[in-house]
Amino acid sequence: MSSHGHRTIRMFNVLHISCLEDVHTSVSWAAERPLLSVHIFTPEIRNVAGRKYLSLWREITGSTLVTMSKRRSLTEAQCVSLAQKLLRERLCHQKLPDRPLALDSQYKHLLELLRRTAVHGESNSVLIVGPRGSGKTMLLGCVLRELMSLKEAQKNVLLVELNGLLQTDDKIALKEITRQLHLENVVGDKVFGSFAENLAFLLEALKKGDKSSSRPVVFVLDEFDLFAHHKNQTLLYNLLDVSQSAQTPVAVLGLTCRLDVLELLEKRVKSRFSHRQIHLFSSLSFAQYVDAVRSQLSLPPDFPDPKFSDAWNHSVTKLCEEKSVEEILRRHFNSSKDFRSLHSLLFLSVSRVSVSHSTLHEADLLEASRLISADSKAIILHGLSILELCLIIAMKHLNDTYDGEPFNFQMVHNEFKKFIQRKSHSIHKFEKPVVMKAFEHLLQLELVRPVDSGVCKVQREYQLMRLMLEHGQVMEALQRYPQCPTDVKQWALSAFA
């Protein structure tokens, strides 16, 4: 809401002041321009400004101070920044959506399961499996939010969250569990005792509990497959064993993107797992996908300025119906159906909205899509010198001649020399060390890679290399290369040109 620094909308001539330093600068600034009104947001600034500069302002501009206290109609600039903030929050996953998109049955299943653990003290274990970006964590977040809104669960459920990328072995994981449960061997943030003692302590604690009287514990294991790589799978065995015996009620939730996760479990660990799996595969059709885009971009009905939000929503609806936008979305939909990649596309386009450009345009989406789907190596190729480009072409020819066999610098240099001898109008005759330097630059950019980096005995010129570029990439880069000499282009097309 608060836009730092002063910002003007030229057509309205309104001055926004939101922090104290602005007040001083704004006075001189305002003196030069005719203003209609001045907006001061924070009360203390208003006081200071009021006392100090009110008369001054009046003298200079003849405008009056407009306070923000009661009227809620926002200026357009505020609307834009507010709308942007809302959308960014949504697209950057800072806020959970009200309801997970297209995952109703999974949502119900998981909620029911956790509710039974919380209320009846029934132990359970479940795996949530879905490709990356399919909304596993979001689903779990929504379910836990709903679960914690139940009064019965709120006071009882203990939550332990682990991540396979953070807790890389059982020792760290155990400390983390103990810390999050606030067991008695924890003081402050420190967990006392050795690994063996911690394990014994935790197991003893869990064993002492029983179904009806102890608080149920929900274990969330993110990146579940990584826990299966721990030594002996001790942690998994013990958690799942607790979930299958009359001890403290626990719910073990694993999140993973690996479909073959059950095969990673040892057979006695596997036997203790309940084999419940919740799969998150999106079966969205394109129409639903476009609908999702529309709803993701729309402003909520409780937006402070209804006029602005109506206009915005209307423009979004119209945008989604446009042919070219549909094409962009179709392309994205074809490449991946998950929402995370969609969100990054929308985020880039929303970021382009500004006061002077207050609605989303087709061009914004186009630009964002171009940025997202750009080929990273093609961009690097655009920055190369002509000599380096020539070397790449030479390598391409070597690849064609020797059918992808690795080459060395000497071969590349020979190929390049042959080209220079044939056509030397536009290219200098470079000395060999210069060419070597260019080659090494390509090596640094990893456009060329040594076949096996371990061999150091071979002289640099004869070390075997591979080109890390596709045929198409080279050709496309040449087409787009600014002021590329024609003979180089021709050489690229045919080795004997």
Added chain:
Amino acid sequence: MSRYITRLRMRRTYKWNGRPVGEDRKLKRQYYESMSISVEGKTEDATVSLGQYILIEGDDDDNPFVAQLLKLYTDGKKKTAVLQWFVRMCEVPQNKRKLLGRDPHPQEIFFYQDRSCDNEVDGETILGAVQVGISRDILFVKLLWDTKSFRALDPELMQPPQSPKSPPPSSRGPQTRALPTPDPSVMKRAMSGILTRGSMSTGKMSSSEAESLHSASKLSAAKALSAKRRSQAVSGPQVRKKLDLCSECHTAPATPRTPRHATPSIPSRTAPARKPGNVLEEARARLHVSSVPESLPCREQEFQDIYNFVESKVIDGTGGCMYISGVPGTGKTATVHEVIRSLQQSAEQDEIPHFRFIEINGMKMTDPHQAYVQILQKLTDQKATPDHAAALLEKRFSAPAPKKETVVLLVDELDLLWTRKQNVMYNLFDWPTRRNARLVVLTIANTMDLPERIMINRVASRLGLTRMSFQPYTFKQLQQIITSRLNRVKAFEEDALQLVSRKVAALSGDARRCLDICRRATEICEHSGSQKNSSGLVGMSHVMEALDEMFSSSYISAIRCASVQEQLFLRAVIAEFRRLGLEEATFQQVFVQHQALCRVEGLQPANVSEGLTVCQRLGSCRLLLLEGSRLDLFLRIRLNVSQDDVLYALKAD
């Protein structure tokens, strides 16, 4: 309780005082009246004489045995002492302690009356004399323990038998009673002096405090300990208790202090868990693997075999090993627990001697050597390092102790106790063979041929040939298990049960799986029940759905739900495999195919970055196996699904 006290073994020398007072020609024994014990490094000798109360070296150095000396004799080679035993509360079997009806005083000991008990010990195990009386400041005797009940002690029993040729010694139990009680603090000091000299630590009362001194192993700390003990003795247990309470309610300390008395527990909930409301919930609760069934059906034979084995060992007071194998979920651990439960019941009713049951699990420890620590802790409540624990256990199981009860040790997941030298396994199987060990070891593992496969000969040989294997359940047994668990709660149709059990029996015979499927089926039934007006029972369709969820492969549906580019990429992989005639291709090769396929499908060909993203996404689901992701274009790709499956999944839509 943790005790890290490394004991300095003090060498004692034992000498007879005076001349023999009697002689038994037939047995070639010479009787003596007293014996002096000189400890290395001490100037004055301790003297024990007949009728005096003495401490005998026990398996737990903190709690030496207490006895009254009745006779001392030698047969020329060995010094032997005949004793009247006294027991501490901690030596009384756990389940009998409540018979006392009150909390025992830490200094209380009981006159031990048991005919079967061996009352002759090696004279060189005597540690020193101790004061025993009726005053509460020193060890005192009020009751008699005859292994069945506590009874009032007849003062006559405290009289030592008159040795025919010697006058009764002056310091005797009954006479101590007659004497005016000495100043308690003086007595205390004297006693703790004796004890420190004898075993470097007192009874359990002060040792709980002693444990907090980590440096107790150091000699300098030993002084501090005894000073502490003296002050402890003055302040008394009540004061200490109050101090403990203070330290517990101490919140947010400035510097974190090591929690020493942390009790492992999960906080309790505000309201008790809700009870199951309807038939399906009831059924679900009963079907949960954790719910303990009234009896274990289908394992009667195995139960009987294990029962007989353990019972005979307990009755004979001997030791032995047994190896139990079977695939997961066939009721191995449950059966052993059941056996122990019923054996403990009959021990309660005094049909068989008492025994201790200890359980360790290879999966529930961080290192095979922790097995020693856990056994020792469960046996004596002592904490020690693995090496020290091994030494203590070794001593305990090899030393002859007259009043030892049989220990039944269950070692679950035995294969995890494997070490390179196999010394953990070796010890576990070697202890039972000792003459005085009285240890029964039951081991459980999954594979039948574990002894042959991983054990070296001397370990396998000690394990012996008492083996048992649990067969996977047949479908009839599984059905019986579910029926007996449900116990007349009518929630399932008969056919549905049969389907589940047949399916599980065909796949694994794992009872856990069977129960989980049934539980899931009740959930499905509950959800569909609101829509359809059915009988309310779990039927075939629900069970089918549950089976489908659990057993069907998710690859097919994953491929079907993949995006267009991902599907095309899979197709390109197969096309490239066919072209190469190999089951592996590089990304570059597949990418060429992918672009061609894109053109055929009328899509804009993806560029390399996009192609790689698609490939990595398939790799992260493990539809593809990717190797060498550093290699970029030369990433090696293999399929993790059969080609037929991919084609089938792609064809269907």
